[in-house]
Amino acid sequence: MRHASLSIAAAGLVLGACVQKISTPAPAPTPTAAPTAAPTAAPAGRPAGAPNQGGGQGGGQGGAQGGANAAQDPQPRPYGTVITPRAITKSGVFKVHSVGSRLYFEIPRAELGKDYVIVTTLAGTPDEIGIRGTQGGNNLVRFERRENRIFVRLADYGDIIADSAASQRMAAELIGVTKILAALNIEAFGPDSSAVVEVTRMFTGGVAEYTALGRRATVDAARSYIDRFAAYARNVNVTAVQSFTPQGGAPGGGGGGGAAAAATAPTTEKYTFSIAKLPDIPMQPRLLDERVGYIGVSQRDFSGATQRVETKRYISRWRLECSDKKVGNLCVPKKPITYYLDPATPAWIKPWIKKGIEDWQVAFEAAGFYKGIIAADAPANDPDFSGEDATVAMVRWLPSSTENAVGPSLKDPRTGEIIDADVQTYLNVMNLGRSWYFTQAGHLDKRAQKFPFPDTLAGRLLEYVTAHEVGHTLGFPHNFKASSMYPVDSVRSKTWVAKNGHTPTLMDYSRFNYVAQPEDGIALDDLIPKIGPYDKYAVMWGYSPIPNAKTPEAEKATLDKWSKMQDTIPWYRFASDGGAQGADPGEQSEAVGDADAVKATTLGVKNLKRTMAMLESATAWKDGSTYDDLEEMYGRTVGQWATEMGHVSRIIGGEYKQEKLVGQKGVVWQNVEPKRQKDAVQFLLDNAYTTPTWLLDESILRKIESSGSLNRVGSAQARSLASVVSNDRLARMVELEAMAKSKSEVYPVADMLTDLRRGLWKEIETGAPIDAFRRRLQRVYLEAMASKINPPAASAAPQAPGGARGGAAPVSTADFRPILKSEMRALDADLVLAIAKTSDRMSKAHLEDARDQIANMLDPKR
Template sequence: MRPPTSESRFPTPISGIYPTSDIGHPTSDASDYPTSDRSDLQASLTPNAPAVTKSGVFKVHQVGSRLYFEIPRRELGKDYVVVTTLAGTPDEIGIRGTQGGNNLVRFERRENRLLVREAAYRDIIADTASSQQLAAQLIGVTRILAALNVDAYGPDSAAVVEVTRMFTGGVPEYTALGRRATVDAARSYVEKFAAYAKNVNVTAVQSFTPQGGAPGAGFPGAPGAANANAPTTEKYTFSIAKLPEDPMKPRLLDERVGYFGVTQRDFSGATQRVESKRYIGRWRLECSDKKVGSLCVPKKPITYYLDPATPAWIKPWIRRGIEDWQGAFEAAGFHKGIVAAEPPANDPDFSGEDATVAMVRWLPSATENAVGPSLRDPRTGEILDADVQTYLNVMNLNRSWYFTQVGHLDKRAQKLPFPDTLMGRLVEYVTAHEVGHTLGFPHNFKASSMYPVDSVRSRTWVKTMGHTPTLMDYARFNYVAQPEDNIDLDDLIPKVGPYDMYAVMWGYTPIPNAKTPEDEKPTLEKWTRMQDSIPWYRFASDAGAGGADPGEQSEAVGDADAVQATTLGVKNLKRTMAMLESATAWKEGTTFDDLEELYGRLVGQWATDMGHVARVIGGQYKQEKYVGQKGPVYRPVEPARQKAALQFLLDHAYATPAWLLDQNILRKLEPSGSLNRVGNAQARSLASVVSNERLQRMLEFEALAARNEVYPVADLLADLRTGLWKEIQSGAPIDAFRRRLQRVYLEAMASKINPPAQAAAPQGPGGGRGAAAPVGTADFRPILKAEMRALDADLAGAIARTSDRMSKAHLEDARDQIRKMLDTEQ
C-alpha cells in the first residue's frame, strides 16, 4: 500500500512558503535565483483564500482554483513519467480508463523559472570516453514542454510554481487530444489532486473545441462522437510518477521467447556499428527471506486491483483470471507472485488512474474488445503500471465465438442468453489473456500449430496441456473437438499453458551471481535451447496476411494441419447451423437480431477457417534461431501439402456452400444478401491465394530449391483455373454464386496483368534478413497471360455446349473480359 497522504488545511500564506517578493529567503543559496513580483499570486496568498497542501514525492498546494507544485532541489533532474488516463467521458466519445500519451519529463531550474523538459529517454548508451559522451550529447537535446515562473520558495529553496495551465489547456502536451482540439481554459478546471511517496495525481476536466476532427477520435480506443465537430468535455487524470531511484537489473530480450521490451542504442562503436540493446518488459519481482516449501515469498507481489465499477457477480471470475497466472510464477520460484485485491475501502485518494496502481477495469462501452496496456521504465524494461481494460460488450464477442465454435458441445450455449456461470468463465479467460499482456507477453501465434490435431482431440491431453500451449494465442475455443471426443467443457476454453509457464520461468526466475545482463546470457541461452526438443516452447507473433508460416495464424486451432483441422471445424459449423434458429428463439415477441448476428458470425467463422488453409499454399515453416543452432530458420512446405490445400479450397471454399444457405433462416433476415455474404468471403480467400506476395515467394522457391521441393506457380495457376471453371468441361449450368466467384477471379487476373500505376511496387534490390520482397507483378505476368489464353480457348468450346442462357451469357462476358485485359492498347 502507498503511504497515506499528508494533508493540511490552513488560511494562507502557506506555512513555510516564501513569496519571491520577500526580501529574505529560507536558505543561503536562494539568492541564486532572481525574484519575481507576482501581484496576482500575492492576492491569492491572503488570509482569506483557503489553501490545501498534500505532501508526497513533492508537495502540491491548491489555493482557490489554482494548483502549485513545490519542487525541492533533490527532485531537479530526476526522471518522471506522466501517464494520461481518460477518467470520464460523454457516452461513447471515449472509453474511461484508456491510456493516452505518456511523457517522460524532468524538472530543471533556470534562473527564476522552472522548466518542465522532455526527458524522452533517447535510448542512448555510450562508453565513458569523453568523445563518445560528447557525441551522444549532440542528439540528446530535448524539448521544453513548459516554462513556469517561480512564484515562491519553500524550505531549501524548493521552487513553488503554478501548474494550473498545464492541466487546463495551456500546454499542448498535457491535453489528451493534443493539436486535434483546443482546450478552453474558461470551461476547464482542476477537479482534485493527490500526493503519494512516488507520484502525484491531478484530475482535470477539460473542455475541447475541435480542430478538424472528432474530439474523441484522437484518443486511443475512442469510437468517435455522434457529432464530430461538436465541442465536448472530458475528464483526465495525469499521474506524475517518479522512475525508481534504484533501477531494476534488466534482462536481455531474445527474439525466440516472447516479451515486449524497450530498446536502447549503443554508440560506443565497440562492434564498429551502432548496436541496439533490448530488454524485456517485466515487473520487479524479488524474493524475500520467507519461503513456502521450495518457493520464495516475494517482497512485493504483482498486485492487480478490481475496478469498483465491476458488477459484483463477475468480480470472482475476474479475480480468477488474474490469479490463474500464479501457477506460472511458481515455475519461476515465487509463491503467489501475482494476486488480485479490492481497492482500499478507506482511502479517498485511491485512484485506478494512478501510475503506480495496476487495475482491471470494467468499462461501459459497446466496443467488443479488451486490451492490456502497460507502462515500462525505458532504462530497464521494468513494468511500472498496467491497466487491463475490459469493455462490457466483450461478453457479446465471446458469446458469439463460443456459440459458433463449440456451442454444439455445450448445452448451456444452446439457448440464449448464456448462464452467468458460463459467461463468467469466458470473462475469466479474457481477463487472464489481457493480464498476460501486462505481464510482458505479446501474442504467440506459433503455439496453435505445435500440437498434432489428434492431440487437440484427446481428452487426457487437453486436460493437462490445453488445446494450445499458451493463453497468449488467438486459439479461442477448441473447434476441432468432436462430440465423440468427450472433452470436458472447461477444457474447451484456453488456459495458462506450458508455454506460459516456460515464458514466465525464462523472464522472471532470478539468476544468482549474475551481476549484469550479459552475465545472464549463458543461463538464458540454455533455457532457450529447450525449444529445440520441446516444440510447444517456441514463439512467433507473425499472424499477418503476408506471413509465410502457415503455423503462425490468428484465430486458429490445430493449424499443424490446417486442412484436417478445418475439415473437423466445418463439420462442427454444420452442427451449429442446425441449431442456430432454436438457440436464438429464446423469447417470444423478440426480434430476429440474435439470429442475424450469430448467422453472420457463423459465416465469418467459415471464412476464417478457409483462410487458415490458404496460408499453406506457398508457405514456409519457421523456427526462430540464433547463431550456433543447427538447421535453417525457414524451409518450404511440402508440395503435396500445398496441392492438398488448394484442392480443399476448391471443394469447400469455392464450391457453393449450400448448407449455409438455409432459406428458413435467410428469409427471416433479409430479402436478399446471401450472394454478397458468401461471395465476399470467397473473394477474400481467392485474393489471398493469388496475392502478389505469395506468387513472388513461390517464384523465388522455384529459383532456389530443387524441383521436388516446390509447387510451381504455373501448376498452382493451372490447378486453380481448372477447379474454378470445372463447369465448362461438362456444360453444366453455372449458379449465381459460382458466376460471382469466376468474375472475381477474372478481376484479380486483370489487376495483375494491367496493374494501376500507383499499385506497381518499385523493382529494386532488397537487403538484409526479412527485407520486403518486391510485390510488383512483372515476374509472373507472363504466366498469368498464358493462363488467360488457355481459359479463353476453353471458354470458346464451352459456349457451344452450354444450353443454360445465363451461363452462356456469363461465359461470353468472360471472353470479353479476357480480350480486354490482354489487349495492350487498353
C-alpha cells in the same frame, strides 16, 4: 484510441523506447531570501497571490510559457504570500497545494533532474465519445531549474548509451537535445529551497504544449477546471475537467481526446494525469531473445565497440524479488504483482475477474515464486485511492458497446520494468466471447444452446479474456506459433487437453476448441484455453532469478540454454502473426490445430454444420423478441467458416519458421511440403469455392433479410481467393522454385495456377449450369488476373530490391505475369468449347462476358 491532453505526446516519446540519462543541468544557487518569510505587499499593480510578471492571464499562460515579458527575470515572493492559510495541501513525492482555483506544485530540490512519467487517463466522458480508463500519452519528463524558473523537459535523449570517452559523450549529447515543453516561474521557495510553481494551466488548457492532440480541437480554459488531486510517496495525481472547442485543420498526431480525430462538436471530458517518479534504483534489465516472446524496450549503443551502432533490447517485466520466506521450495515475493478490481465491476463478475488474474500463479510457480501475482479489491472508504494512479495496477470495467478488452502497461524505459498496468474490459466483450463460444464449441455444451448464457458460463468466458489481457500486462505479446506444434489428434485427446490445453499458451488467439468432436468426450472446461506449457516456460525464462549474475550480459549463457529447450520441446516456440508477409502457416491467429489446417478445418466444418442446425432454437430465447440474435449469430457463423478457410490458404507457398541464433543447427526457414500445398488448393476448391449450400438455410435467411447471402458468401470467397493469388504469395513461389535444387522440393507456381483455374471453372468441362455464387467467384478471379497482368502504372514501375531483415522487397507482378497470361489463353480456349455446349442462358452470357474480359486483359488497347 488514445486520449491525451498533455501535448508532451507531441514529441513522439514512446515508452517502449529506452532513455539513458546523459547529463542534468546543475540547479541554481540557493536563494538568499528566507523561504518562509512572512507575507509582504505585492508589487504595485499586482494583487497578492497573483502570478509573477512574465505571466499571462490568470497566471497560466505566462506562468507556464514565460509570456511576452519572459526576458524579465521572475521574482519569487514570500512563501506565505503564495501558499496562504486557505491552501489545501497534500504531501507525497512533492507537495501539491490548492489555493482557490489555482494549483501549485512544491518540487523539492532533490527531485530536480529525476525521471518522471506522466500518464494521461480518460476518467470521464459523454456516452460513446470515449471510453473511461483509456490511457493516452505516456511521457517521460524531468523538472529542471534554471535560475528562478522550472523547465518541464522531455527526457528523451535518443535512447542513447555511450561509454566514458569524452568525444562519444559529446556526440551523444549533441543529438540528444530535447524539447522544453513548458517554463514555470518559481512563485516562492519552500523549506530546503523547494520550488513552488503554479501548474493550473498545465491541466486546464490555454498553453499550446498542453492542448488535446489527435483532433481538431483546443482546450477552453474558461470552461475547464481542476476537479481533484492527490499525492503519494512516488506519484502525484491531478484530475481535470476539460472542455474542447473545435477548430479547423488536420488533426495532430500522438495522443487523442475521447472524441474521434474528425469530431467537430464541442465536448467536455475528465482526465487524470498521474505524474510518477521512476524507481530510484533501476531494476537489473534482462536481455530480450527473439526466440522467447516478450514485449521490450530498446537502447541504441553508440560506443562503437562492434564498429556499428548496436541496438540493445530488454524485456518488459515486473520487479519480482524473493523475500527470506519460503513455502515449500517456492519463495514468497517481497512484493507480489497486485491487480486491483475496479469498484464499478458488477458483484457477480468479480470472482471471475479475480480468478482470471490469479490463474497466472501456477506460471509464476515455474519461476520459483509462491503467489507471485494476486488479485485484490480496491480499498473501501479511501478517497485518495484511484485506478488512474500510475502506481496502481487495475482491471477496469468499462461501460461500452465496444467488443474488446486491452492490456496496456507502463514501463521504465531504462530497464523495461513494468510499473503500472490497467486491463481495460469493455462490457460488450461478453457478447464477443459468447459469439466465439457459440460458433466454435456451442454444439458440445448444452449451456450454450440457449441464449442468454447462464452466469457460470458467461463468467468463465470472462475469466479467459481477463487472463489473456493480464498476460499482456505481464510483458507477453501474442504467440501464434506454439499452437501449431500440437498435433491435431492431440487437440482431440481428452487426457492431453486436460493436462496441456488445446493450445500451449493463453497468449494465442486460439479461442475455443472447434476441432473437438462430440465423441471425443472432452470436459467442458477444457474447451476453453488456460495457462499452458508455453506460458509456464515464458514466465520461468523471464522472471526466474539467476543467482550471481550481476549484469544482463552475465545472464546470457543461462538464458540461451533455456531458449534452446525449444529444439526438443517444439510448443515452447514463439512467433507473432504476419512475419515475412505471413509465410509461415504456423503463425496464424484464431486457429486451433493449425499443425494441419486441412484436417482441423475439415473437423471444424463438421462442427459448423452442427451449429447451423441449432441457430434458430438457440437464439429464439423469448417469444415476442426480434430476430436480431439470429441475424448476428448467422453472420458470425459465416465469418467463422471464412476464418477457418483462411487458415488453409496460408499453406500454399508457405515456409515453416523456427527462430534461431548463430550456433544452433539447421536453417530458420523450410519449404512446406509440395503435397501439402497441393492438398490445400484442392481442399479450398472443394470447400471454399464450391457453393456452401449448407450455409444457405432458407428458413434462416427469410427471417433476417430480403437479400444479401450472395454478397455475404461471395465476399468471403473473394477474400480467400485474393489471399491465394496475392502478389506476395506468387512472388515467393517463383523465388522458391528458382532456388530449389529439384522441382520435387516445391509446388511450382504454374502447377498451382493451373490447378486453381481448372477447379474454379470445372463446369465448362461438362456444360453444366453455373450458379450465381460461382459466377461471382469466377468474375472475382478474372478481376484478380486483370489487376496483375495490367497493374496500375505506379505498381508496374521497376522497384528497387531491398527491405529490412525479415521483410521483403516491394512486389512487382513482372516475374509471374507471363504465366498468368498463359493461363488466360488456356482458359479462353476452353471457354470457346464450353459456350458451344452450354444451354443455360445466364451461364452462356457469363462465359461470353468472361471471354471479353480476357481479350481486354491480353490486349488492353483494342
